[in-house]
Each structure stands twice: as C-alpha cells, then as structure tokens.
Amino acid sequence: MxxxxxxxxxxxxxxxxxxxxxxxxxxxxxxxxxxxxxxxxxxxxxxxxxxxxxxxxxxxxxxxxxxxxxxxxxxxxxxxxxxxxxxxxxxxxxxxxxxxxxxxxxxxxxxxxxxxxxxxxxxxxxxxxxxxxxxxxxxxxxxxxxxxxxxxxxxxxxxxxxxxxxxxxxxxxxxxxxxxxxxxxxxxxxxxxxxxxxxxxxxxxxxxxxxxxxxxxxxxxxxxxxxxxxxxxxxxxxxxxxxxxxxxxxxxxxxxxxxxxxHVDSLPLEQRQGRRLEAVLFQGAVPPLRDDVRRGLLDGRAPPAADTAAREPFIPVVVEAGNFAHVYLSGRPAPLEARELLARHPEVLARVTNNPDIGMVAMRRGAEAVVVMGGGVYGAADLDRAPLTTEYSRRAVADFLHGLPRMDTAGDLVLFGEAVQKGGTVGFAWEFGSHGGLTRVESxxxxxxxxxxxxxxxxxxxxxxxxxxxxxxxxxxxxxxxxx
The missing domain is CATH 3.40.720 (Alkaline Phosphatase, subunit A)
Incomplete structure (x- = not known):
C-alpha cells in the first residue's frame, strides 16, 4: 500500500x-x-x-x-x-x-x-x-x-x-x-x-x-x-x-x-480495446514509425537495413505483468538493442509507440536505456524535458532506466500503461489494482x-x-x- x-x-x-x-x-x-x-x-x-x-x-x-x-x-x-x-x-x-x-x-x-x-x-x-x-x-x-x-x-x-x-x-x-x-x-x-x-x-x-x-x-x-x-x-x-x-x-x-x-487503480486494456496485448503487438494494420522516434533510437548511428536472416524459430513471449509488460522477441541470451529492434521488428515498434493506451516503451540503446513517450526518445538524463504526466514518478522512471541495462531478464521491450485518470493507469493484465510500474502511487x-x-x-x-x-x-x- x-x-x-x-x-x-x-x-x-x-x-x-x-x-x-x-x-x-x-x-x-x-x-x-x-x-x-x-x-x-x-x-x-x-x-x-x-x-x-x-x-x-x-x-x-x-x-x-x-x-x-x-x-x-x-x-x-x-x-x-x-x-x-x-x-x-x-x-x-x-x-x-x-x-x-x-x-x-x-x-x-x-x-x-x-x-x-x-x-x-x-x-x-x-x-x-x-x-x-x-x-x-x-x-x-x-x-x-x-x-x-x-x-x-x-x-x-x-x-x-x-x-x-x-x-x-x-x-x-x-x-x-x-x-x-x-x-x-x-x-x-x-x-x-x-x-x-x-x-x-x-x-x-x-x-x-x-x-x-x-x-x-x-x-x-x-x-x-x-x-x-x-x-x-x-x-x-x-x-x-x-x-x-x-x-x-x-x-x-x-x-x-x-x-x-x-497499488494503483488499473483499467484493463482488454476492456478498453476489446483485445489483449499480444493482439495489439502482432496483429492489425501497421502505423508509420515516427521519424523523431527512429532518429532518437539510432542516436546518430546509421539506419540499419532490414534484417531478414534465417534464425532458429522463436515464438515471441508477452508477459502481462499488471500495468506493465515485458515483450521478448528473441530467444538469444542477450536482449535486443534499439538498432536491432529497428532492423528486425519495426512493425512492433510502430504499433507500441502509436498505441494511445501505452504510455511509455523502454528499451536498451547501446550501453544505456531509453524510454519512448509522446513521440520522443529520452534517457535518464533527459527526463526533465520529457512529457511525463503527473501520475508518473520521474524518480522511478530514472531509476528503472539506470537499472535496465543490468537487467537481462527484462523484455526486449518493457511497456507501461498510459495514465488515464487520477491515480490510475491502463493495465495489461486482467486485474483492477496493479504494481510494478513507475507511477508516484506505486513508488x-x-x-x-x-x-x-x-x-x-x-x-x-x-x-x-x-x-x-x-x-x-x-x-x-x-x-x-x-x-x-
């Protein structure tokens, strides 16, 4: 509590x-x-x-x-x-x-x-x-x-x-x-x-x-x-x-x-959109990935070519963990980095960064971690200019970004539900109270x-x-x- x-x-x-x-x-x-x-x-x-x-x-x-x-x-x-x-x-x-x-x-x-x-x-x-x-x-x-x-x-x-x-x-x-x-x-x-x-x-x-x-x-x-x-x-x-x-x-x-x-009030995504998170990530039309998001994830690096190389089959794993979720897109021991995600899974990035019920998307970028929100990309040092809603804790977001590069158990993408009411966020699991996320109430x-x-x-x-x-x-x- x-x-x-x-x-x-x-x-x-x-x-x-x-x-x-x-x-x-x-x-x-x-x-x-x-x-x-x-x-x-x-x-x-x-x-x-x-x-x-x-x-x-x-x-x-x-x-x-x-x-x-x-x-x-x-x-x-x-x-x-x-x-x-x-x-x-x-x-x-x-x-x-x-x-x-x-x-x-x-x-x-x-x-x-x-x-x-x-x-x-x-x-x-x-x-x-x-x-x-x-x-x-x-x-x-x-x-x-x-x-x-x-x-x-x-x-x-x-x-x-x-x-x-x-x-x-x-x-x-x-x-x-x-x-x-x-x-x-x-x-x-x-x-x-x-x-x-x-x-x-x-x-x-x-x-x-x-x-x-x-x-x-x-x-x-x-x-x-x-x-x-x-x-x-x-x-x-x-x-x-x-x-x-x-x-x-x-x-x-x-x-x-x-x-x-x-504990924060949780409004299930399935109630709001009529489908579970896995369908949101892998089904339906693919919106365009915003240019600012692409540039922010590359951080001055050359754009990658589409990666279509044959690999050992891996069925993506989506762990709906309350009002946040871990998305695993590769079966390899090390998590995917932002440039690799752009090369292999641009359609998933486009869907999660354009969905109105997903407030933040965290991933690794080189040796650091960044979060995509409001059409921009922000590292822990950039959060002062990030469009964080008042429901989220800047301190908790920064702490999570500092720890993510050392947390190889976390997903290639970590999603956080949008703050949609005072003291409440969208939840990815079917529950009405959540924790694990980065709001002020939870931290x-x-x-x-x-x-x-x-x-x-x-x-x-x-x-x-x-x-x-x-x-x-x-x-x-x-x-x-x-x-x-």
Whole structure:
C-alpha cells in the first residue's frame, strides 16, 4: 500500500492502533523509495540480501537463462531464483536463526514457511512438527468460535465472488481468488500470525512476517475497494496483538512496519480495446514509425537495413505483468538493442509507440536505456524535458532506466500503461489494482520504526540501503531483536 493510503486510514479510523503509535510519538512514519520496478521480488531481494541490482524485473517474466516463463507464486520457480540470489554470496538478514512467513525467498531462515520451500514436500514434512510447536497455547479463539467465524467469512467470500463475476460477466481468476480468500488470507494468515506470537515467546532473533492479504484483494478488486480497505482494519487488529507480545516477551522486540510498494487503480486494456496485448503487438494494420522516434533510437548511428536472416524459430513471449509488460522477441541470451529492434521488428515498434493506451516503451540503446513517450526518445538524463504526466514518478522512471541495462531478464521491450485518470493507469493484465510500474502511487512506499530504537530509517532511497541500516543496527552490534 502507498503511504498516502495509510495516512487516510489513520485519519478515517480504519487503522486506530497504528494511528495511536504515530500520534503518541512512539513511532516515526515516513515515505520511502525502494527503487524500480515496484515489485515484491525486487524489494525482498534488496531487503533480505542487500542487492541493489538483483536482476528481477517483476513478479513474472521470461527467464532467458532457464528458457521459460517463471512466476514467483510457483514454488519451484521461487526456489530457483532464491538459489540464484544466494549465489551472490551476500549475508541475509535471516541467517543465524531468523524466521519468515509468506516471503518469496527462504534467505537462510530457520523455518520453512516461504514460497521457495513449498516446492519440497520432504522439507515441509520434516519441519511439520517444528512449525506446530506452541500453536495450541497461543490460540486467541476457542475452536467453536473460530469455526463459526471462519464459516461465516467463507460464505461471505463466496457471495462476493458470485456478485463480482456476474457484474463483469467474467470469471477469470475468481476461482483462484476464492481459494486464496479462504485458505491463504484466513487460515494461512491466522497460522502465520499465531506462529509469530509463539516465536517471540521462544526468542527467535528476527521474524519477517509478510501480510499479503491487502495486496491479494487490491489486485482483484482495486486498491480502494471496500473489500481491500477492510483488510487494513484486520491488519491493524493483528498488529495490536503483535505489539503487545513484543513488549511482554522475555527479551522485548522492536517492531518495524514496511510496505514494499503501492497499488494503483488499473483499467484493463482488454476492456478498453476489446483485445489483449499480444493482439495489439502482432496483429492489425501497421502505423508509420515516427521519424523523431527512429532518429532518437539510432542516436546518430546509421539506419540499419532490414534484417531478414534465417534464425532458429522463436515464438515471441508477452508477459502481462499488471500495468506493465515485458515483450521478448528473441530467444538469444542477450536482449535486443534499439538498432536491432529497428532492423528486425519495426512493425512492433510502430504499433507500441502509436498505441494511445501505452504510455511509455523502454528499451536498451547501446550501453544505456531509453524510454519512448509522446513521440520522443529520452534517457535518464533527459527526463526533465520529457512529457511525463503527473501520475508518473520521474524518480522511478530514472531509476528503472539506470537499472535496465543490468537487467537481462527484462523484455526486449518493457511497456507501461498510459495514465488515464487520477491515480490510475491502463493495465495489461486482467486485474483492477496493479504494481510494478513507475507511477508516484506505486513508488510511494512507507516505513515505520520505534522512536527510541537503535536505528534511524529516514531518507531511504533504495531497499538495499534498508538492508544495510538494519544489518548494522541489529546484526553487527547485538542490539535488541526485530520483527518486520
């Protein structure tokens, strides 16, 4: 969630406990910028491993090294990427006994409750007894009360899904969303929350607890939908319990609250144009490529001849990743550069740079990266004269362009939806709340930390800097323990 939405939740009373922490002066609350893309894998690689350039272009992408599409909600894919991150030789915040719940990466944690360990039944079975220890004594509801509230919430979830799908006349994702609502957002969160209480009593040195319910609901219903806002009240009540146990633990914990990205309203391209992005890219009439765009992409180099050389067949891959998308036009290990795109795929360039619902197109140009918008081509140093709408963050666009040349997992083209309303953009996936893009809302993250704690988390400009400050305060000096 963006900080602006937390500010609203504090004022309107949706998060009364968090409001009390801030208003009493016990906690500092500030904006934070973690870098771009504004996605969970990128953030967690920076937070847990301290990597500034983790080569993670989103939540899903076509991985050139693996030769297939990967998704971070697939346990086997999360495990493969976690092993790749671990191969950088960095120390994780969770090394030496830390626990994690619902993170994507294991990152050296002692327990097995993250996406990248769910791929191993043997590991999960082996850790079952360990994970169940202490749950009975930490319960906050009796069995009958829990079953009754769980049944009522499940029934309300079924009714809401039926009403939503009928209103849109579209059932995609709804079955999975219903399962997520019942199993992950209710049973899963209840388990992780209770386990965190147990961990604090047992003295686990660091706990990284990811509350993903708001994110799940915001994708499917929108970040300001009533269903999404209800999750803020739920997490506020959970935080009150966590704070109470953190203070009463034999060795008290510092509790730090973070958001890894904001959520922006997303208007699906398919609703607006009646076709998906792949059809927009590869079908229909080809408009002329603007001369200014061609000159900007060449940057003084000679125009290329049409490249019609025979190559190993490769079916283009389009990854619709919310309000941005990765387009892979070649199967070779290295991404295509702008001059090569002009030679091989001028028709695709013409379509994407002329489509009114595509606000920006990013690609590599030589050793740098550029973005095409409004009929012009701009590098990171040229953004002051670029026609950026007020919805986009100049800082996030610049950060993305600086990182793209080092991100060979990103597409040959990276597309960003046009800003079409205040706080909203066109989305390429069928969802109504998106993140990963470059708007102000998506890059407007937040951090809360105890005023009397041993660490100052103000003025953060990247999630890797967050890792450095936490490691210095808590891992290197033996200071009090920490709960994220």
């Amino acid at each position: 963006p900080k602006a939405l937390l500010d609203e939740a504090i004022v309107t009373g949706r998060m009364p406990f968090v409001a009390q922490l801030v208003r009493s002066g016990a906690y500092h609350l500030e904006n934070a910028f973690w870098g771009a893309p504004t996605s969970t894998p990128f953030f967690q690689a920076g937070l847990l491993y301290g990597l500034q350039h983790p080569n993670l272009p989103g939540y899903s992408w076509y991985d050139r090294a693996l030769g297939r599409k990967v998704q971070m909600n697939t346990p086997g894919d999360a495990m493969a990427i976690d092993a790749r991150l671990r191969g950088h030789g960095r120390t994780s915040l969770l090394d030496h006994g830390g626990h994690t719940y619902f993170s994507l990466f294991h990152a050296g944690a002692m327990n097995r409750m993250c996406m990248s360990t769910l791929s191993s039944f043997k590991l999960m079975a082996r850790s079952f007894a360990y994970e169940m220890q202490g749950l009975g004594s930490a319960r906050t509801k009796g069995a009958w009360d829990f079953l009754r509230s769980f049944g009522m919430e499940s029934w309300h979830a079924v009714r809401e899904v039926l009403q939503w799908a009928r209103a849109l006349n579209d059932w995609r994702h709804e079955q999975g969303f219903l399962v997520s609502r019942i199993l992950l957002q209710r049973l899963g969160w209840s388990f992780a929350h209770t386990k965190s209480l147990v961990d604090m009593v047992r003295g686990v040195p660091l706990i990284y607890l990811v509350y993903g319910n708001y994110d799940e609901v915001a994708h499917r219903r929108g970040p300001r939908s009533e269903l999404a806002l209800q999750e803020l009240y739920r997490v506020d009540a959970s935080l009150a319990e966590l704070f109470a146990v953190a203070r009463a633990a034999p060795e008290p914990y510092d509790v730090i609250l973070l958001s890894d990205h904001g 407007d993250s937040l951090v809360m930390w105890p005023a009397q704690g041993p660490v100052d988390l103000s003025g953060l400009s990247h999630c890797a800097r967050l890792h450095e400050r936490l490691a210095e305060a808590y891992l290197d000096t033996g200071s009090p323990r920490i709960l994220h």
